[in-house]
Amino acid sequence: MKAWIFFLLCLAGRALAAPQQEALPDETEVVEETVAEVSEVPVGANPVQVEVGEFEEGAEEAEEEVVAENPCQNHHCKHGKVCELDESNTPMCVCQDPTSCPAPIGEFEKVCSNDNKTFDSSCHFFATKCTLEGTKKGHKLHLDYIGPCKFIPMEHCTTRFFETCDLDNDKYIALDEWAGCFGIKEQDIDKDLVI
Structure with missing residues (x-):
């Protein structure tokens, strides 16, 4: 519904903004005025400049440089x-x-x-x-x-702790390594409880 209202408002605004032509009455006579012919100035010519080339004495022609195309x-x-x-x-x-x-x-x-x-x-x-x-x-x-990395609190402590627990430096802490870190005796570890 809102879209339709918006659409209708846009159409009404466009119609009001469009230039309107007034109808010419039938009695109005159109008079064409003749314009005196003006000598045509070439496109791009400066009308203030009296002679072509008047200001060219200090200009130097640019030499064409051969630029090798960069393959990159x-x-x-x-x-x-x-x-x-x-x-x-x-x-x-x-x-x-x-x-x-x-x-x-x-x-x-x-x-x-x-x-x-x-x-x-x-x-x-x-x-x-x-x-x-x-x-x-x-x-x-x-x-x-x-964005910059978020500060992870205690990471400096835990990282060092886990590195000391990883006795074989394989980046994985096995059950026996984990138990050793916490001082758990080997006979107290039940490997059947590990999934």
């Missing part, structure tokens, strides 16, 4: 990579150096990765991810959200 101009690379030319002048994508990223303007440019590390900008994040490409850490690294 139409070669697009994914985030974190930039185009560079190899020895045969063929464009290829290489990882961007994070230091070549533009400096961030404000806090709103910062991004947080899934490992809770704040990067100055998405450029810095993707450049770092590219340099880690092919590694386990690079494969797991993802952009979590835009």
Whole structure:
């Protein structure tokens, strides 16, 4: 219903805003006036300038420069990579150096990765991810959200605690490692209760 009312108001406003022609009475005589012919000035000519070329004495003709087309101009690379030319002048994508990223303007440019590390900008994040490409850490690294990472209270304590519990450094804490961290004796562990 609201849409129809809005539509009708728009139509009425358009009709009122349209220029209206007044009907000419039948008795009105149309008189055409003749205009004296004016010498035509070429399009783009300055009517103040008396002679063509009067102000051209100081102008120099620009020499045409032959500019070689950059092969990287139409070669697009994914985030974190930039185009560079190899020895045969063929464009290829290489990882961007994070230091070549533009400096961030404000806090709103910062991004947080899934490992809770704040990067100055998405450029810095993707450049770092590219340099880690092919590694386990690079494969797991993802952009979590835009903005600086939230402070996780007590993370500095828990991280160190869990690292000391992981005796074989496999990033997983087995039941016997977990029990050892809390001082539970091996005979008190019932492995049948673990799912």
